Amino acid sequence: MRKRRSLFKILSLFFAFALLAVACGDSGSDSDATGTTATTAADSGGGGGDTASTTTAATAPSTTNTPITEAETGPTYGGTLVVATEAEAAGWAPWQDPCSAPCVNVHRALYDQLLELNADGQIVGYAAEGIEPNADLTEWTLTLRDGIKFHDGTDLTADTVVEAYDMFQKDGAITSGIYGAAGVTSVEKVDDMTVKYVLSSGNAGFPDILTGVAGRIFSVEAAKADPEGFSANPVGSGPFVFGTWDRDNKLTLTRNPDYWRTDPDGNQLPYLDELIFRPIPDETTRLQSVIAGDVDVAQTLRQSTIRDAKAEGDSLNLLLFQGNNSGGAIFNVLEPPVDDVRVRQGLAWAMDQDLLIDILGGKGISDKASQFFSPDSPWFSQKVADMFPNNDVTKAIPLLQEYVDDPARSDGKAPGDPIEVEFNCPPDPSLIQLSQGYQQLWEGTGLVKVNLNQVEQAAHISNAVGSPDTDPPFRGDFMINCWRVGGQGDPAAILGPAFAPVEASPVNFTNFFDPAMFDLLNQAKATADFDTRYGLYEEVMTILAEQVPVVYTGYTATALITRPNVEGIGGWHVPNGDLGQGFPNAEGRYVEAFLTEG
Known part of the structure; x- marks a missing residue:
């Protein structure tokens, strides 16, 4: 029984991070799974309070991003907003149902977050007034905001948060892995409106997870009454109440008349009467x-769709976002010949990111990537950007030739034989073209043969994690996978599990482990000093640039495409009056959305 429970915990951890680093070079994933992508981060309803000043990787917009600004006109009440998303969700229970970017649009309307990100990337209070650590970052004390009620009339209290963790989140298919990766050992009640998170070791990035699915509050009474049925009949405390759900066709949410928030001018929120989501x-x-005009908002994670929407001119508005999430490929460093750093470096030098971005329709939209952090992130390193190998075939060929001529080459082939690699990607038309782009570039060296394999998404992810019965466990069953890496969150939440010891972390998809680098990651996790952490993470990214377990196609551009009469999605507020983080990864917040005439 103990072995089965341990395996469940491991698989839960994988499932949470698979949503973050899910396969695909162009389609999206849930950065929200570990917080606001791995990260996973007052006043109308009470006193506002910032948390311990924590900064994540979601900061000032790049030239690609639409600025986060308040609505140009005053709000109007009433009306129905129809949002088209790219996919349906399996269910709406935050602790057990996977929730990628389309689903997050719904979650943010149904549920309140304990903590949220403002437009400057700081974690601030939302349903909680704030959070404070002890000296060694092993205990985090959260103060809840008074006066918040769930849609069933029950109150948000410390008991709610403790019971949610003990009865649902601790063992949930989604949240178990998130809390486990953060080192949470218990959640304890301090008083009626205060809880304490106890961690196994210091974690400066802990508040980050409470800005995402692990910090999404729900009615424990409703969940206890019908744990299985909650997925199809969820009860939150958010601005909209669950109405009717015609799966794969239409989800209707209605205005919460008793919502606890007002806008900065004192107007009761939300403004809309009804919010409809249609998966298309x-x-x-x-x-x-x-x-x-059949829908008011369309969500997209595709550069080619953004390109086509831009061509419509002023008839549409685009809320563009390009953060740390990037498409690319991961190498299984336990699999010859990509177990040899010369091969990985050679393939990286042979890549032309401009060509690959153009193939995806992202020319002039997506930027080239060189690391887990984008240029507008506080964690970005220009040093790493300058050193990452890319687009110089004259440097690729000597490295590949050296491996080809090596009599002890790891693939067991005879000296002089070409390098043969397997490149796997889902059978989406744009990803097929992307795969052919990789093939063209790598075979262009004259030293590499690339076999392209189309693998359905579910199998693609399963192949990346592998089996617990292999040696080492979860070593994966692939050589090179197109993949997605990074996220809008604290580096501790993203890099730590991704490069932990292989046998201990099924989300170390590349199987790359460097003891010295892992020590740097642990040092960075244990201090709250930004300059110290920045230096340590720059060392980590330098090692990754040298060892190349990951190559990048480019950062991922996303968008919410709206009709001209839609306002308030691009500039909503957190309870202390700050502007919120906007629309990361095409994940809208509709608490201040409204419709103008026209």
């Missing part, structure tokens, strides 16, 4: 729906 998987159909 086909990109062209979804875009045409907003062009035709």
